[in-house]
Amino acid sequence: MEDVIKRFIDKHRNLGYTRSEDASVSLIFHSKGNYMNLKVSGHKSGHLVLPGERLGVIEEFIPNSGTYVKDGVIYSKIVGRALMDLLSKRVSVYPLISGANVPTVSSTIIGQVGHAQSDNVLVRIFKLGSKNLSGVFTGVLHVSDVRERYVESMTEVCKPGDIMRAKVISNKNQVYHLSTNDKSLGVMYAFCSICASLLEPKRYEMHCPKCGNVEKRKLALDYGKEEI
Numbered sequence: 001m002e003d004v005i006k007r008f009i010d011k012h013r014n015l016g017y018t019r020s021e022d023a024s025v026s027l028i029f030h031s032k033g034n035y036m037n038l039k040v041s042g043h044k045s046g047h048l049v050l051p052g053e054r055l056g057v058i059e060e061f062i063p064n065s066g067t068y069v070k071d072g073v074i075y076s077k078i079v080g081r082a083l084m085d086l087l088s089k090r091v092s093v094y095p096l097i098s099g100a101n102v103p104t105v106s107s108t109i110i111g112q113v114g115h116a117q118s119d120n121v122l123v124r125i126f127k128l129g130s131k132n133l134s135g136v137f138t139g140v141l142h143v144s145d146v147r148e149r150y151v152e153s154m155t156e157v158c159k160p161g162d163i164m165r166a167k168v169i170s171n172k173n174q175v176y177h178l179s180t181n182d183k184s185l186g187v188m189y190a191f192c193s194i195c196a197s198l199l200e201p202k203r204y205e206m207h208c209p210k211c212g213n214v215e216k217r218k219l220a221l222d223y224g225k226e227e228i
C-alpha cells in the first residue's frame with residue numbers, strides 16, 4: 001500500500017493539485033452557482049484554448065464558430081486554437097484535431113476530488129478511459145447522482161484528495177455532470193482526512209492503518225487495484 005501512495009504522489013506531482021490548494025479550485029466556483037473561468041483574457045491568436053476558457057467580451061469581438069457567450073463574455077466551446085481576427089473583429093476556435101481527447105456524455109473519467117460541499121463535489125478530471133488528458137477539466141458530482149438509493153451527504157461518499165472513477169451524464173452549460181451510480185464507479189483511492197494515509201476497506205467502513213480513523217466512502221468495486 002505504501003508503494004501505491006508513493007507511485008501516486010510521484011506521478012501526480014505535476015498536477016499541481018493537492019489538499020492545500022483546494023482554495024484555488026474554488027475560484028472557478030461562481031457565487032451564483034455557475035462555473036466560470038476567472039482567468040483574465042489576454043490570449044493572442046493561435047494560442048491553445050480549453051473549453052470554458054475566456055476569449056474576450058462582446059464589446060470587442062463578434063463570437064464565431066467554436067465559441068459561446070455568457071453574460072457578455074465569449075468563451076471557447078472546444079479544445080483548439082483561438083483565431084482572433086482584428087480586422088473583422090471575429091473570434092473563433094478551430095479544433096486542434098478531429099476527435100480531440102475531451103470528455104463527452106457517457107465517457108468514463110478518472111479524477112481527483114477537490115472542493116467539497118454537503119450536496120456536491122468538484123472533480124478534477126485528468127484521465128479519460130485509459131488515456132491521460134492534455135488539458136484538465138472540472139466535473140461536478142451531485143449527491144443525487146451518487147447511487148440509486150438516497151444519500152444524505154457527500155461526506156459519506158468521498159473527501160478532497162480522493163481519486164474516483166465516474167461517468168459523464170451531461171455537459172450542459174459546459175459543465176461536466178458526473179455519476180457514480182454503478183458498482184464499477186466510485187472512489188478508487190481514499191486518503192485519511194486526518195493523516196492522509198491510504199484507507200483500507202473493512203466491512204462497510206474505511207479504516208486508517210496509521211491513526212485508526214474510521215470514515216465512509218462510496219467505493220468502486222476495484223478499490224485500490226487500478227494503476228493510475
Ligand SMILES: [Zn+2]
Nearest residue numbers: 192195208211
Ligand atoms: Zn489516518
